[in-house]
Amino acid sequence: MQTSEQTSRRNFIKIAAAAGGGLFLGFNWLNSSALPVVVDAKKVAAGSVNFNSYLSIGTDNVITIISPNPEIGQGIKTAFPMVVAEELDADWKQVKTVQGNLDTGIYERQVTGGSGAVPHSWERLRKAGATARYLLVEAAAAQWNVPASECTTENGKVWHRTSGKSLSYGELAEAASKMPAPTEVKLKKESDFKLIGQSVRNVDNNNIATGKPLFGLDVYREGMLFAMIQRPKAFGLKLKSVNSEAAKAMPGIVDVVTFENSVAVVGKSTWQVKKAKDALKIEYEKAAELESSADHNRIFQQLMENGEATVRRKNGDVDTAFKNAAKVIKSEYQCPFLPHSPLEPMNFFAHVREDGVELIGPTQTPERARTEVAKLTGIAPEKITVEITRQGGGFGRRLAADFVLEAANVSKLVKAPVKVIWTREDDMTGGIYRPAVRYRFEAALDKSGELIGYKLRGVGMNSGNSTREDNFPSGSVENLLIDSVEYKSPITTGPWRAPITNFLAYAEQSFLDEVAEAAGKDPVEFRLALLEKAKKSPVGDIKYDVDRMIDVIKLAAEKSKWGKKKGVYQGFSVYFSHRSYVAQVGEVVMEKGKPVLKNVIAAVDCGIVINKSGSLQQVRGGVVDGLGHAMYGNMTFKDGAPDQRNFNGFRLIRMNDIPEVDVHFVDNGISPTGLGEPALPPAGGAVANAFYKATKQRLRNQPFINEEAFKGIS
Structure with a gap:
């Protein structure tokens, strides 16, 4: 049986036409200042060179690069090759991308x-492309016996305009592989970009549309078994006893095994194991308090x-500032717990053998998956391979490795290759939610309406630090105190898209509107004035770029x-997260006496935009995700068990709820910063502030649909 590493090498060489030679560059992902080096294509084809992070140009003109980061829909598998x-x-049209598997050595x-x-x-990829171009030009110049300075490149060819000669990259690839590597390369100016900043279709679009096996749920191995797992039905329960006789007697069932606090049913098809799982008779006993949502409200208030x-x-003298305030x-x-709800439920394949482990599936953290499985099995990490599939959403849920460990546990116990599959109910009730939080x-x-004191306390349930103490308005207020209180709940939590800031931004930006109104100031001008203070007289360390935030607000x-549209109620919000700056304006109009969200205008500073269509999708998707969960997302508990078990009980945003989202990017030439998450945090605040303008009622709790001010709207 081929290992995943061997399979990947074989596929890469097939795509890159290694048998026919070509130009192979190995580039160092560990050192952005290191230039790529030429690798002997014959050695690669023979397997005598370790599978590396190659850029290859085959004699057939196909250009192939390895994309090492997991693709979860954020478009990285398209953006990386675009930069090269x-x-x-x-x-x-000649560029191909191969998904890289886990390799911490590279x-x-x-x-x-x-x-x-x-x-x-960013820098690593640019240098890889520039180095390859340098070598191709040198090879062409040598063949034509002309200075390299007289040669230009365009659309996969090297040209000598004076003589009218041209050669394709494929024709030059082998000669280029014999040229001495440069000690330095010159990168393009932004003004010379032809591909970056354009709209390019996702490289996997065709395979997705035609149903090619790309995702973890598509993984199949000969002799593979399927497993579904029954976990405790409430947080705070532990396994007491299992009666699996009826389940074991059902068609297609191979075994029923227990490990830790779980019971796994293993069989020959997903439907057979699902039916057998439903036939299990399990008793649980109490291991911790079985919390309900009513308990959480009481706990929040006590801890606050x-x-x-x-x-x-802490900056300045906060007590004195509040004592002397006019x-x-x-x-x-307050916000509730939330599930991640990726379209593809959790799943993973594992084959635990005595001499190693093969892991295949959708994970955002392949190294964590390998490390945790190594601890579980006692098998050295270097004997564990991790093949990364495309993922049907992650939103932070696949940063965890619990579902990987389940697959490894079951495979180890039944001594066979196993794919664990979660149902939607498993996915909704299996834990690792967004933490529930309350902020005060x-x-x-002062008498002139200037902000002289600011306090924030966050109380989070398994959130760690529920604040972001160095974000705006920190640095702009002379007297400031930010603290947090942590509560350990048996309900498991983890990162959820734009961790902490996904709710904190809404709360902060809504409150700043309250303060601006109390000061008698326009919300936008109020924020800009605070930022000017931070720029001219910063208070303590400022870890955001004041000018970039000002620019995005103004845009x-x-x-x-x-403030210039008649009959339109506008709400403003701005936030810095993941190195990027996003300002949003929500627009509400009154229809038949009810406020209706019509538009969201987003201004985004994420540095240079690589793929315009992909970037637009990220921003629009982030806005819609932020709006949907702010308005409708809610997970409640009764005696430790989630009340919502599937989408029929968990309200997601619907097509007719989605407003127009108008996106504008700041063009400042800065190297790219984050984009998968930054558009989500400001969305809730922009909409809440717009609804307030229309109704004069504040939306202080999520989901908005449960607020009196929102009832009857949707």
Whole structure:
């Protein structure tokens, strides 16, 4: 049986036409300053060179690169080759991408999370393309016996305009592989970009549309068994006893095994194991308090008043500022637990053998998957391969490795290759939710309406630090206190798209509108004035770029015609996260006496936009995701068990709920920053502030649909 590494090498060489020779460049993902080096194609084809992060140009003109980061729909598998192709002056139709598998010896940060893949790899990819172009030009110049300076590149060819000669990259590939590698290369100016900034279709679109096996759910191996797992039905319960006789007697069932706090049914098809899982008779006993949503409200209030707080940031004399204030504004905001709800439920394949482990599936953190399985099995990490599939959504859920460990556990116990599959109910009730949080904000104003004091306390359930103490308005207020209180709940939580800021941004930006109103100031001008203070007289460390935030605010105000539209109620929000800046304006109109969300205008500074269509999709998707969960997303608990078990009980945003989303990018020439997450945090605040303008009622709790001010609207 081929290992996943061998399979990937074989596929790569087939695509890159290694048998016919060509140009292979190995480039160092661990060192952005290192230039790529030429690798002998024959050695690659023979397998005598370790499978590396190659850029290849085959004699058939096909250009292939390895994309190491997991693709979860954020478009990284398209963006990476676009950067290479730009510097290479390649014909985009000849560019192919191969998904790289886990290799910590070559790759650094082989993770999808935190919107950090492009910022990490930008320079590395550009240098790979520029080095290949240099070698091709040198090869052409030598063949024509002309100076390299007289040669140009365009659309996959090297040209000598004076003589009218041209050679394709494929024709030059082998000669280029024999040229000495450069010690330095010159990268293009942004003004010379031809591909970057254009709209390019996702490289997997055709395979997705035609049903090609790309996803974890598509994985199949000869002799593979299927498994579904019954976990405790409530958080705080533990396994007491299992009666599996009826399940084992059902058709297609191979075994029923238990491990830790779970019962796995293993069989020959998903339907057979699902039916058998339903036939299990399991008793549980209490291991912790079985919490309900009513308990959480009580706990929040107690901890807000009396919890042991950790000071996250303190500037100036906060007590004196509030004591001397002409006006104090105080508000609380709360959000519920939320599931991640990716379209593709959790699944993973594992084959645990005595001499190694094969892992295949959708994971945002392949190294974590390998490390955790190594601990479980006692098998050395270097004997564990991880093949990364395309993923039907992640949103932070696949940063965890629990579903990987389940597959490894079952495979180890039944001594066979196994694919674990979660049902939608498993996915909804299996835990690792967005933490539930409550915030209390307080602001002190002087007689002229200036903000002289600011306090924020966050109480989070398994959230760690529920604040972002260094984000705006920190740095702009002389007297400021931000602290947090942590509550350990048996309900498991983890990162959820734009962790913490997904709710904090809504709460902060809604509260700043409250403060602006109390000060008698326009919300946009109020924020800009605070940022000017941060620029001229910063208070403590400022970890955001004041000018970039000012620019994105001004762009959003300009594009939305802020305050100038008759019959349109506008709400403003701006946030910095994952190195990027996004300002949004929500627009509400009254129809038949009810407020209706019509538009969201988004201004985005994420540095250079690589793929315009992909970037637009990321921003629009982030806005829709943020709106949907702010307005409708809700997970409640009764005695430790989720009330919502599938989409028939969990309200998602619907097509007719989605407003127009108008996106504008700041063109500042800065190297790309994050984009997968930054558009989500400001969305809730922009809409909540717009609804307030229309109704004069604040939306202080998510989901909005449960608020009195929102009832009857949707």
